[in-house]
Amino acid sequence: YPHQHVPERQLSEFNMTETKAMLGSYTKVLFVRDPFQRLISTFMQSMGSSPSFSSFIQDVLASGHHNARETWKPLVSLCRPCLVQYDYVVVFGFLRQELGHLLWRAGLPADDLLPEFTDSEVQWTYSWLSEQMFSELSPQQKKQLSHFYRWDLAAFPFSSSLLMG
Numbered sequence: 001y002p003h004q005h006v007p008e009r010q011l012s013e014f015n016m017t018e019t020k021a022m023l024g025s026y027t028k029v030l031f032v033r034d035p036f037q038r039l040i041s042t043f044m045q046s047m048g049s050s051p052s053f054s055s056f057i058q059d060v061l062a063s064g065h066h067n068a069r070e071t072w073k074p075l076v077s078l079c080r081p082c083l084v085q086y087d088y089v090v091v092f093g094f095l096r097q098e099l100g101h102l103l104w105r106a107g108l109p110a111d112d113l114l115p116e117f118t119d120s121e122v123q124w125t126y127s128w129l130s131e132q133m134f135s136e137l138s139p140q141q142k143k144q145l146s147h148f149y150r151w152d153l154a155a156f157p158f159s160s161s162l163l164m165g
Contacts, residue, residue, distance in 0.1 A: 011080075023084060029102065030079055033092035034161045035072075035149040037126050040133055042071040053133050054141065061144050076151040091157060093126075134162045 011019060033041075043056045050056035060072050070078065079086075090098045103109070134142070146153070146163045153164060 011084075019083075027088075027106075028084060028086045029088045029090060030081070030084075030086040031090045031092065032075055032152075032156045034158045034163075035074065035152050036130055036134070036145070036161055036163050037092070039072055039145075040126070040129055042069075043133075052136065054136050054138070057137060057141050057145065061141065061148060065148070074149055074152045076155050081155050089156065130162055 011022075014022065039057065039060065040053075043050065043053055046056075050059060060068070063069070065074065065077065068074070076082075088098070088102055090102070137145070142163075142165070146165065149163055152158070153161060158164065
């Protein structure tokens with residue numbers, strides 16, 4: 001039989017009963033990353049659109065929550081952790097150990113399926129880069145960013161984030 005095309009629907013388009021039934025039938029995994037590292041990554045990928053990291057941050061803050069792009073929008077507004085009870089939250093920087101655990105829980109051979117990760121090198125690089133970029137920001141921008149991402153910082157284990165200050 002020919003495959004019927006069903007348009008993709010967002011979770012918010014379902015009523016609460018449908019949402020609950022659907023979410024109850026899946027293992028839900030959420031991948032999260034420190035908001036400041038997400039900002040650095042977005043800035044690096046869009047080099048040239050802002051003259052400096054500080055001006056990029058000013059644009060982010062000026063956009064507000066409602067007009068924020070997905071690349072820097074707070075995670076709690078994207079993934080709804082209060083609505084969706086995730087089975088696993090995987091933090092960027094610990095991918096190898098956390099994905100290995102997920103595969104083990106699913107009964108799959110982790111060693112055969114996992115790509116080679118360089119978590120410790122990535123962590124060190126982002127730590128150094130974060131400190132450099134953070135030093136470019138004014139005290140007011142730092143305070144505003146901490147406020148902008150306050151719910152992400154409260155909901156997820158980003159205890160070493162520079163925005164926690």
